[in-house]
Amino acid sequence: MKQSQLFTKTKKESPADEVSLNAELLIKAGFISKEMAGVYSYLPLGLRVIKKIENIIREEMNAIGGQEMKTSILQSKEIWEKSGRWSDEVVDNWFKTKLKNGNEVGLSWTNEEAHANILKQYISSYKDLPIYPYDFKDIFRNETRSKSGILRGREFYWKALYSFSKNEEEHNEFYEKAKQAYKNIFGRVGVGHLTYLTFASGGTFAKYSHEFQTLTGAGEDTIYVDEDKNIAINKEVYTDEVIENLGLIKDNLVEKKAIEVGNIFSLGTKYSTPFDLKYKDEKGEENLVIMGCYGVGLGRLMGTVVEVLSDDKGIIWPESIAPFKVHLLMLGGDENVKSEALKLYEELNEKGIEVLFDDRIDTSAGEKFADADLIGIPYRVVVSKRSLTDGGFEVKKRIEESGRIVSFNDLVNLLETKN
């Protein structure tokens, strides 16, 4: 994409109404726009990052048998009354509205009811199980206080997968697969080294649930980390009994602030009971389906990456989720420079390498460099009179101090390499 055609622009000033680093950088660089407290729109650059994250999650979910679908956002009162979660006394963060005929509807704030209700139509035999439907979806929660930029919003985009299994064994087997898939996800988006499998409250049907907590001062949660074993305990269940239970030693646990980027937990028959979600086994006997829930907030994950990976000049995107792989800067309006830059841009496009081409004519070199650092694309390639005189193109990674000159062919080969 040509930067001259990108409608967003970077800002020199930090927004006055944002304190959190993720919102500050994402707004300055033109990834998101604030609509109101806790509600953000995703601009072209930001949406590209969300799509990258979405694809990574999609690949991991499909790999363990997930089937993508999309449940509706408008939810009927009847379904939620079945599970006992319609009442504002029970759930205080509903957004509710009414149809013209006066019927009450709610904007979905989670997906158990929707999935259980739909699957009721399709599950009747042991042959129908197990199944793993999931969706990417906008979720609405009327939080009393949103905060931390896109880490905690009233409207956000998430992935939720639900497992429907015949029995505990089958459930547990999938649960372990999902755990690994989640580790893969956080590794692939570039925060694996800071993300810990964290034991948290399990609710009625399991001893523990598992959260994936990424270490950052911007986080809302306190966890106790065992760095050697690569696991942690959430403060909410941090007791001597639990520590012993998990085979950990208190002295090895370090208190840290972290943000919950994902969680998985066993639901047992909590929702299959109210929705009468049963199947007939081989003997013709009816059994309740065992459910599990597996969620990730995509916006929160994007914000977490920004919190964790940036410097005083801007964002440092991991290549896996960067809006583009290459930021091509054309310096000066020299005809030779222009034609070389355009040639490289077209060559990279042909090879399917995503490149943001800063083709702006009247923009100074310093401004282009500053923008490139702020936007944070992994590779910066400079075409200028100087670079051509020196033998080609200057290539520099965002994390590197200085670049080096390479030839056209070497550059194309370098950028074509998968890593």
Next chain:
RNA sequence: CGGGGUGUAGUAUAUCGGUAGUAUCCAUGUUUUGGGAACAUGAGGGCCGGGUUCGAUUCCCGGCACCCCGACCA
């Protein structure tokens, strides 16, 4: 929901009971072009409602919005 704070141009801010200044951004022109270029010209502003006052952007009251701390967060 309790407590605290802030609302001035697209953005960031200054000053002031006598109708608002700067930077950035934007437009035009000239000169520039490897770390947010220079000069000139121009466009653009007091959250909403009420009160006090000769006069309110400024003071007071109410509302709304936003931020922070806390509570809350399947």
